[in-house]
Amino acid sequence: MGHAVAFYVFGILAVALALATILHKNIFKSATFMAGMLFCLAALFITLDAEFLAVVQVLVYIGAITMLIVFAIMLTTRINDETRQKFNSQLWISSLATLGFLSLIISVVLRGGWGGVVTESGSLPPDMLGAIGTALLSDFILAFDVVSILLLVALIGALHIAKQDDRKLYVQESFVDDESSAVKNHVKETEEMHV
Amino acid sequence: MEILLFGIIGVVVLFSVIALNALILVYMERKVSAWMQSRLGPNRVGPFGLFQTTADIVKLILKENIRNDQSDKVIYFLAPILAFVAPFAAFVTVPIANTIGIRDLDMGAVYIFALGSSVIFSIIWAGYGSNSRYALIGAMRSAAQMVSYEVPMITAVLGVFLIAGSLSMREIVTMQANQTWFIVYQPLGFILFLIAGTAEANRAPFDLPEAESELVAGFHTEYTGLKFAFFFLGEYAAMLVSCCLIVLLFLGGWLVPFVDNSIIPAWIHITVFMIKVYLMIFLMMWFRWTFPRMRVDHLMGFGWKVLLPLAFINLVATGAVVLILK
Known part of the structure; x- marks a missing residue:
């Protein structure tokens, strides 16, 4: 029960932070939101008893990859300038591509037979x-x-x-x-x- | 319910231990540095100046909280919290005796490294959030430094994991009870881990992120009062974590050398563990007051061109030997 609640809380938080990542004007804060989102994903893995995956997620994605992104952002000039153009004019093409990818993922998930979101633990090897x-x-x-x-x-x-x-x-x-x-x-x- | 209670007690005990440890370490650092420079060190407040750090903490708490007007409120506020929380959480999987520890995780070592790598974020946040040049340069240096030294540090301990065949802290120490301390098998790994660990804890000679002679105070230039105290606490907690890791991985943890450890009571194990950890801390302080600070370009070259190749040689050689002996 507790696991399921935590799963949904962190799931919603992860989606919110992912949206904040793309929608925020300040690119440094976007990177920070992304770190938060990846942390929520790690928390999701813990609710699914995949502790190793969670720890590796923090080590690799937050500690290394996001760190490098932040590093690259700070090396570019005028990071604080919020008037800087962060979006391009390819809204329709990218939405189409995203929808296509989303339907692909949904079809794979449906075919995989993962009906229940939170599975019963205990079947994991010791x-x-x-x-x-x-x-x-x-x-x-x-x-x-x-x-x-x-x-x-x-x-x-x-x-x-x-x-x-x-x-x-x-x-x-x-x-x-x-x-x-x-x-x-x-x-x-x-x-x-x-x- | 029991788990919750156990967790709360654990957190309270851990917090007191870390805060007390920071008090002792600040005093120790002052006394050790004084001793190495033929000075007296703190000697006015209380016997032998023992209450000097307590007085300093009270001063820090009472100080006015000044925030740069142009700073980023939320990020500025979050940075010192993360700086303390990450090393604090790392202690969860550090056992201090055979049966005493909050929780032994399967991948304890990876967990500690993961938290150690998220400390960088607090420094970057501090640098960006303060909106100050010194802080930003300090944060940039620290990001480059920590990312580069994490690689040789983790590569250096892989040898230990190969020999032990486990990532759990408790099992690694148990393996050392059956064989000998891993420093005997992994002398190169030990030296590399010690150097990289010092760099990860931002200690001199690798304290470029806060090099006071060039950057005022580096990433925490704009912090005052309690927020500054949290950075301080976090730094000493990180140092304690590094030293605990070195002791657990290479120096036999709580084991007493040359004796059958199964008949020794737990309190002796705890004492031995603490003595070993504080000896390592003393070694780190010794480094700080002996070596001059590295130059920033030498630092990168040293990490990538000296430490990393040596760590790879160590890993491949250990792997080969383990494979042959199997």
């Missing part, structure tokens, strides 16, 4: 951590490795893009006299962003 570890390194080893390679590729790609950007800036700077003033302004802006 050594859940060990079970997760063994499953990841035996039955799902391929998926596990593919994900690691994907992360490695993302890392190398990010480094490559960062390096390339620097070089382009350098080239543009050296030929800046021959270019129009628009390019000059562009270089200046890019420089400002880097600072």
